[in-house]
Amino acid sequence: MEPTTSPGRAVLSGNAAIARGAWEAGVRFAAAYPGTPSTEILEHCGTYPEIDAQWAVNEKTALETALGACYGGARALCAQKHVGLNVAADPFFTASYTGVNGGFVIVSADDPGMHSSQNEQDNRFYARMAKVPLFEPSSSQEAKDMTAAAFLLSEQFDTPVLLRTTTRISHSEGIVTLGPRQEAPAREFTRNMAKYCVLPSNARQLHVKVEERMKALEDWACTCPWNRIEKGDPAVGIITSGISYAYAREVFPQASYLKLGFTNPFPAKLVREFAATVKTLIVIEENDPFLEEKVRALGLACIGKDRIPICGELNPDILARALPEFTVAPPPARVTMPSVEIPVRPPVLCPGCPHRGVFFLLRKLDVHVTGDIGCYSLGALPPHHAMHTIVCMGAAITNALGIEKAMHEKVHGKLVAVLGESTFIHSGITGLIDTVYNQGRHLTIILDNSITAMTGHQHNPASGYTLKGKPTHRLNLAKICEAAGVKHVTTVDPFDLKALEAAIKEGLAAPEPSVLITKRPCILLKGYKPEQHVVRLNRVKCVKCGQCWKAGCPAIERDPVDGKTVINATLCVHCGVCARICRPGAITQDNGGQS
């Protein structure tokens, strides 16, 4: 990833544009925990030498650290995916009361359509609930411009600012005009107990200030350049924001628009003005009726979620189907597709993934498995079928503890919590302490693949490197578990299925909490080249027992003619897991199956 520091124009993703906007605004500190679709914001911040960018262990520590940096006088940014702001919600709400010193911008990247998420919450409501101003960019150019503007607004009104993107803003690209960096004026951090210490007596005063601030910001919202009327046919007036504006312009090019880029506080006066000039009012927004509720509260009749779906992301086709009477052109002619069944292609664990053997064994041992968020969530899917629950970051361990509390001896010796090392550090550690303290006895398996993998390989405290690639202290996971009070802590190589199975059985049999750390790097890790012992297949010995297919490896195929196993030489990385699973000895590894 190269920094884009030259002037001129560049094709940038929304995420790269936010980083660029932060850099141009003189930002000195940025923090995040990775989460799709927000991850690249910090990766891009990290390419600028002037920005001290860091991976935090979770979103709460990221937001608190960035808030601290802003108290210390720096312009600071933190970024997370929508569900990440749930983790950071506690400091977020109170930061609204303390306000800022240097400018402070919080980015929430929402995921309508749930391309890579567990829910589709609309984080614009966080801005309303925490009484924080809200920007919603519609393009990469706006993502950059609004980020820079948000820092100035933050300092002008002494408030944190929320910038909300969605997957189609964060991960879409467009042309952006670049500007130079402007260093922010230095700000002193002085003792100000009434502002920075939210004791109840102070907080009562601060709340009054927050309400005054929101009133002043409502006036600003009605006159700022980010909310504008684009005059068109007065028969149709569309109020819209974010990516929905881009879709609407595509399908209803003739209409009049109130294009909102700044949506909290709600620009009521401007909305009334616009509504008075058009015949039919339509509110177009993705997911929840965030704007529509406010429009209706003004007593204005409008078309909205009665016609436009709440569930899933929008696109021009959906809008055209929902509001056909307002389109100017008929829908595009379509080609007629042949009536052939097209097999789906969901994501799968990569060939050589260190998690594969774990799920094969958990399925074989037929235990209850509470899962978590990461590549290993794929363990819930066929053919693994090795997960009973997935809720949120860190929930594996505490869900298991609760299941024990409800089911007692029915699950003793049969209950396993599975999570990755980055997720364990994020919010699994507290659950493990809870388990020991409250005398649970399930087995926790920490899948340590040396990297935060699913979001595209970010460093974490167990990898021993910072976001900028600098060596740092490497967290000792086993010692953390021991310090929590776990007496049975074992570490095994997950390619060694014999040792792995023995360790799982031993952990399950223990009458107290136990932890098993499976340690082997992600096969895609840069610079990682495991010693390769060639995996071979003797087709004569294959009895079509199907054991190897249960491993769910993309490199293992079934011959459509004789039904026997075939190893795809292009995909196989010779990890040898299938050789250790194969009962009749048809698949072998040159080292005799030793890992």
Added chain:
Amino acid sequence: MITNILLCGVGGQGTLLASNLLAECTMRAGFDVKKSEVHGMAQRGGSVVSHVRFGPAIHAPLIRQGEADILLAFEELEALRWAEYLKPNGLVLVNRQRILPMSVSAGSSVYPTEIISLLEKLPARVRAVPALDIAKELGNQKCVNVVLLGVLARQLPAIDRPTWDAALRERIPAKLLDLNVKAFERGWNAA
């Protein structure tokens, strides 16, 4: 006039680099451009798609069904999956490569046979290109994406050849440049 190009393939085939270079070249050729794709889970061997739209001014980054001028498919089954985005009589450029989804390799579903002839029955112009074979001949099958980019580039008269060559030189790491310049050239001539 707006040109809509849909690139599709399987996670890991390098569709992202191809769509990045395409978007870069459209900007250098003086067009407005928008591009959209989804990262994350899809990278793990799943079905991936990039929308690229260029012209005088572009609002939405997504192509409507029935509006793709060109479908550049890195894999045969993915060509079939995304063909419904094609404009009638649009152009399909399809790599002759099959990557079996897990359900097929496990025997629970069937990979359709004769995908190229199914595509040829659509109201579309179809060109099947052995890009994987070409990449293997060049000694590195990973450059299949740049072979396919060369195939596509030949179909876009609005972007001249020097624009492509300059973008390749600037965007591809030095040690891989020779290979990729050759891959692009082979694709350019294969069309």
